[in-house]
Amino acid sequence: MSTLTSVYIALGSNQGQREVYLQKAIEAIFTKIGSVTHISSVYETPAWGFEGEAFYNACIKVKTRLKAQQVLKELQEIEITLGRRRHSKRYQNRTIDLDILFFGDDYIADSNLKIPHPELSKRDFVLFPLADIATQKTHPILNQNIEKLKDDLPKNNTIKKTDVKLKPVNFKVPDVNYICIEGNIGAGKTTFVEMMEEDFDAKLILERFKENPFLPQFYKDPKRYAFPTEMSFLADRHQQLVDDITQLDLFSNFSIADYDLYKSLIFARITLKDQEFKLYKKVFDIMYRNITKPDLYVYFYQNTERLLENIHKRGRSYEQDINADYLEKINQGYLNFIKNENRFKTKILDISELDFVDKREDYLKLVGDILNF
Structure with a gap:
């Protein structure tokens, strides 16, 4: 039996009912990947790298028994299920976007998967929600914690914290001894x-x-x-x-x-x-x-x-x-x-x-x- 690994995942949506897509993604991750133990606040940011509607962004912590490549495969299938259509353009509108930020303390540099996520230290829409649930998590390459990386961001960011509350999906504790x-x-x-x-x-x-x-x-x-x-x-x-x-x-x-x-x-x-x-x-x-x-x-x-x-x-x-x-x-x-x-x-x-x-x-x-x- 594989041991549990903590994986941090970034979620984003800028199409349709953004809150609904984020919530459905959390429920699917619980079903396909593992227990969702922490959920950040939801932040709104302008589309980055292209013209489009504003994004809702959040981060979650998941305990999983899957390997990193398996988690990636499941996340991509969840994206497809929730209506994401990939195109040749790198940045685009999307119903849901799911990215692995950290997988335990692993360093992975495969052709289709790089962990830690190579861009996370530059993106306010990742670091703000991630700091909600992983303030002291240390970046294994930069050797700085998430709070410090967030504080080092340019001060002219346009990110806004919303009142949206995503609901956790938990096991029901049995009423037995x-x-x-x-x-x-x-x-x-x-x-x-x-x-x-x-x-x-x-x-x-x-x-x-x-x-x-x-x-x-x-x-x-x-x-x-x-x-x-x-x-x-x-x-x-x-x-x-x-x-x-x-x-x-x-x-x-x-x-x-x-x-x-x-x-x-x-x-x-x-x-x-x-x-x-x-x-x-x-x-x-x-x-x-x-x-x-x-x-x-x-x-x-x-x-x-x-x-x-x-x-x-x-x-x-x-x-x-x-x-x-x-x-x-x-x-x-x-x-x-x-x-x-x-x-x-x-x-x-x-x-x-x-x-x-x-x-x-x-x-x-x-x-x-x-x-x-």
């Missing part, structure tokens, strides 16, 4: 909860499967290592949930986990012999009785073919011998559990045709399905 996202091996649940943790400032609870010393041996010899593997998982999961869920985190909106303790019973039912499972279930029932249950339990269903592809792609050596039959048994175990569960809310989401890592719209769809439940 604890969400669990479950799924089969390779379903992508851990990646998803990590993304939600970043976007919602949630408390993240991840399964510590890498610390299980029996797991590699189990995949090589399931019959021999099934019982110690499952007991080790059960003990670790229970202890972690006791430690994490029962502690109120005043600095997070909610807690989100990529597992629930009940998964231990699902896997144990598949892997253990009858006598082993009876003993295991006695221990499990004692542990599960008083553990905190999620307010919402979401199961990411993914077809077996896609699961095997994901497992192969992530390349964990000890997982490469997992077969389709084992995955199908796990999936059926989860579906049976959800079918009979009445202690908390459950929801099944089919993600077989979605790519929430590389397609933000797919990610937003899943988030919406969860929050609107």
